[in-house]
Amino acid sequence: MRYSGWQLLKQGLRGNAGWQPAWRTPVLQRSYDAIVVGGGGHGLAAAYYLARVHGLKRVAVLERGWIGGGNTGRNTTIVRSNYFFAESAAMYDFALRLYEGLSRELNYNIMLSQRGVLNLAHTEHDMELMTRSVNAMLLNGIDVELLDAKQVRDEVPLLNFSPSARFPIHGGFVQRRGGVARHDAVAWAYARGASDLGVDIIQNCDVTGWLREGSRIVGVETSLGRISAGVCAMSVAGHSGVMAEMAGFRLPITSYALQAMVSEPLKPILDTVVMSTATGMYVSQSDKGELVFGAGLDLYPSYAQRGNLPTGQAIVAAMLELFPAFRRLKMLRQWAGIVDVCWDYSPVIGPAPVEGLYLNCGWGTGGFKATPVGGWLLAHLMATGQHHALSAPFDLGRFTSGMLVDEAAGAGIAH
Amino acid sequence: MTGTRLGSGGRIDRGQVIPFRWGDTVLQGFAGDTLASALLANGVRVVGRSFKYHRPRGIFAAGVEEPNAIVDVRIGDRHDANARASLVTLQHGIVARPIAGWPSVTRDAFAALDLLQRFLPAGFYYKTFMRPSWSRYEANIRRMAGLGRASHQPDMRQFETRNIQIDVLVVGAGPAGLAAARAAAASGRSVMLVDENPDFGGSLLWQDGTIDDRPAADWAAATTAELAAQGVTLLPATTAFGYYDHNTLGLMERRATAAPGWALDRLWCVTAGKVVLATGSLERPLVFPHNDRPGVMSAAAVLRYLRQYAVLVGRSVVITTNNDSAYATAAALRLAGAEVAVADVRTAPGQAAKDATALGVSVIPGSVVTDTGGRLGVRWADIGPADATSKKAATRRVSCSIVACSGGWTPVVHLFSQSGGKLRWDAAASAFLPGIGRQDHQLSGGMNGVTSLAECLASGHRAGIAASGATMLAAPRAEPAAVETPLQPFWFVRIPGARQWLDLQNDVTVKDVGLAARENFQSVEHLKRYTTLGMATDQGKTSNVNGIAVMAELTGRGIAETGTTTFRPPYAPVSLGGLAGSRHGLLYSPRRELPAHGEHLALGADMREYGGWMRPACYPRLDETTAAAIRREASAVRADAGLFDGSSLGKIEVCGPDAAAFLNLMYYNNVENLKPGRLRYVLLLREAGTVYDDGVIARLAADRYLLSPSSSHTAGVLAMLEQWRQTEYPAMHVAFHDVTAAWATFVVCGPRVRDIMASLAAEIDLSDAALPHMALADGHVLGVPARIARVSFTGERSYEVSVPAGYGPALWRHLLAQGPTPYGIESLSVLRAEKGYILIGTDTDGLTMPADLDMSGPLRAKKVDFVGRRSLTTPDGVRADRRQFVGLLPQDPNFVPPVGTHAVDASRKSLGWITTSAYSPTVGRSIALAMISGGRARIGDVVELFDRGRVSQAKVCAPVFHDPAGEKLHG
């Protein structure tokens, strides 16, 4: 069923009784051509592209809870492609371009709001690093501009421009095509698109082990029984380490809790996404009016999807340092997701060390923006057995070859 | 007839009249009122508009669960854009206004949206606004959304935080909480009691009852006084908003007054030995058609307004209920003179109904309100059969101004759930009750499903004993509860098409849940996200259970199977300023000052922040530009002598029998063969083989070293050493001590340096034989203990003199009096760039390996393993096109290409970037340092430079522009 204003009118006149399920509740089959474990945005996107681009007919997404309930439904929804290295820029910009057409392609409004992402510089040294980054991005074909303090002030007058501010504002850089998108809608849109193409989306299906034939993985053991598959992939974010261990290998990934929070809804007060490396803070205002913000990780490995109070306080403090007017507002909700952080802050996409299994993980604190490309590249791997040019640099082998794509280093963070 | 104030009764002070503004009118209330009770007493019905359809909204509840009465409140220069009227204590100077409605809350032009409601079902925005793109629509939608209008004025009041530990923390001061605190206090342990209301007592303040032969409210007051006398920490008007791991709770106190310049909100971070949760329960609405009109209220709230605030919310009231508790409201209203009819969905309501009938209440068993009418507030209600399935069912129209409803009670399990506790659906109680918990707490009273006063007291008492071990007291007693007729679950009226609200603030109706079910958003989390049910500022306190129950029914599942959403902090919205608390400005991120900070200020230094330290960038004279000052200072160092404050340079002492072996495992260079009294320049790598830090290491004795990490890396280096010692080499005997702050260190350098050093009367042999370059010695200067090291970051003969920090200012003054030119970081940066000395984090980044810096000698020489070694020989480590550290001479000698400028190849691909650039007064032209792909092989070539579209040229050269042989070090 196509969605449109016209359809809303038609269904409204019929008491809204005619709407169809956004995705089917299928009968679970015992065997599939391809199985994607993890019904987050990445897993659903992979299934969609497997069906749409590669024409696979029998594809299943297995989700232990409800689709989109992992980091996909917990993130602060920032999308951007302002990365330092050419490899990253190419991949994230491909994602952004897919995002730009996604609402129409999937006939589902994912509310991509390209309101601009502004990064702040608080010292001259920050400005120098930004100059380096902006030049790198321009040479990579990414739309960024370096701004001086006055230009930043014109964009976001509410920032703390007081000379006595702890983090004075020297300038910044902006990517105008960056912005936010509605996270739940991205998951639902891919689910609907995939389901329409015949993909089975199985919720409440916990994958508890891998089926093997010799050294090859040939299916999964689940809370709903065994399911065999021609090819398997895992797209389980914070639980990647656990799934890898089930398959008998380890990943260079550490899982941490990352918190985010929202204020009570307000009339429009902040029109761009604002980020600051010095404080780690990022904030935007949702269409509903809530300020959505976060900052650093809870700095100890964890699988518990909840944050601690001191880190929560530090996040709030970081935002208020930059927006002193927000000290009067109230926090409405606080939560956390488990993020899968690689040594070099770049993802792992590629074949697993065991045959028959492909990996899509390590997106850490920043994989929402990559949802379309993560799905695209994983689908390509599963269908062809080969790397797409964009995913080759992100193969697991880089930890042996040393060819890291160290985006933290690119951003000048000594980590 | 709408709300009026009764002539007597209530916990208000009629002697203290408080005028307040509501929109354009001035109204009056009394001390003891909330803004909500005062508005009701003044007959105000419409206080807001709903989020989506802009339907008029009135006050529904009396506490934290209020979904509708979100208003803008200013008191002096304090402002709350989204205040909940039921939580605002009425006080002088309140200026309140509705946040919605144009031109006014009662005549809102956007109410027309309600006519389109059928075309705007749940999630309609996902199905349209796609062409040409969302951005075409977004601005307008954003303007329509949002609640209050935030102030743009910074709030610079100070917020206070208290961190404390307590033996027993009791949350909730109703009967159960008071009984628990009373029992625990008897144990002599430290006890804290918190409640979100300004008065302790909870429901005792407005419900009937006798405790230990006293009226319940009196017992509450007496018990509170006793607890205060026993030293229990009492925190009224304090919300326990979050329950975190390790029995840590966040409490936000809203004080009535605070010192000037201080905020009212105060955060308490409490770690408790035991926690007693006595958070009570909230009444849940009964859902019926058009249940969103102003005048539809929670039955318990109607009772509370009557008893606590002496406000009769209406003279003709229809009550609709599925349980006994609403009969207390019926009786109280009747006694206050109101006409009351009760539509009870139960066919045999039992004793409570009989008692009410005796008072003159008309009770209609087996019935429910099937519709309401009235444009800006209820004027009538239809009462029809509870099982009505069509609008045509036989109904009776009753004119009334209030419809009070009760659908049962929802235990406040929020904190329990946040703490990791699991919930279970209890069909008998018709509620989610605590299942098993994860933390050390006791559960009591309403939150644990207890309903009668007597049992609440008993369960609180037991919890207090269990949490403290005290057994001294007898439990407080109340009369046993009357036999109740069980609640009959009733989730909505089966009239198809009727609009029945679940979430009043966000306009989510039974139909929306039906749509979500139809479209497969059947998981409760999908339901919540798709319809926004429970996502308003009340976080679903009145709507969640009803919504889940409706979904369960529509999908033919049980409520237990349908499940509940996760409860997340905060329990109620809390102030962001309060949460950050004292973490503001320098207390959020301290800036460090040099021991001689004042001396630099006195010299007019341009102080800037470098890696957390405030340091002189340079010392500009009057009318001198920064650039001119830097040139003057740098030239003076080369020609005469300079003085530099190097106190921020890290100093970590490493000692122990395994110090040498441990450091040899950590550092890239060999440090084991370093002789005592000698220095060596070293690199510290990360596992990836990249340079984390550089610095000079000194051996003080066989088992003792002194490291000098870069100023901004000292903490990081210390953490890295500790991590390796603790996690990889726990058997090694070695300890670290950061002594940076203990020393003031000044660098004197330049051709005239020996004269200046002579003035120090050093009891240290400064001859080149005794103290050559890269050596150090301890002794005294000017009579104080000192350490002198010969190491140079300028390329000139150079001495680092360190004295205990307290002597720093005096030593600085002494040295300055000898005539050297003080120079700052920016001048130093020019001097070290001329020599090609790297600055970590500026010339290097997290990708730089030693060989990139042309420092592969130590790797060849060192035989043993060290951190990062494995990565130096990976394919990446030995790539030919790695970026290498080189110098650049811009073609235009007067053009200084900015740091961050890239070098590009013919196809405009980046070859690398400039890391440092300056005008060199020594060389008389612009110079730059850069990391360039395959750079050393390009020496002599001209490369193209790119900076945001501007292009220039530079010649690649070796990264040293001055004194390549290093003769001046010894000069």
Ligand SMILES: Cc1cc2nc3c(=O)[nH]c(=O)nc-3n(C[C@H](O)[C@H](O)[C@H](O)COP(=O)(O)OP(=O)(O)OC[C@H]3O[C@@H](n4cnc5c(N)ncnc54)[C@H](O)[C@@H]3O)c2cc1C
């Ligand atoms: C607070 C926070 C803020 C963030 N902000 C941003 C941001 O602003 N921008 C950005 O780009 N990124 C952000 N991120 C990161 C981003 O959310 C993630 O990188 C991205 O959503 C990951 O998507 P995914 O589909 O890989 O994982 P998920 O959405 O987590 O999906 C993985 C799924 O796998 C399922 N699963 C796990 N184990 C099993 C099993 N054994 N069997 C079956 N299913 C299983 C899980 O239930 C889950 O649904 C943020 C993350 C967090 C936590």
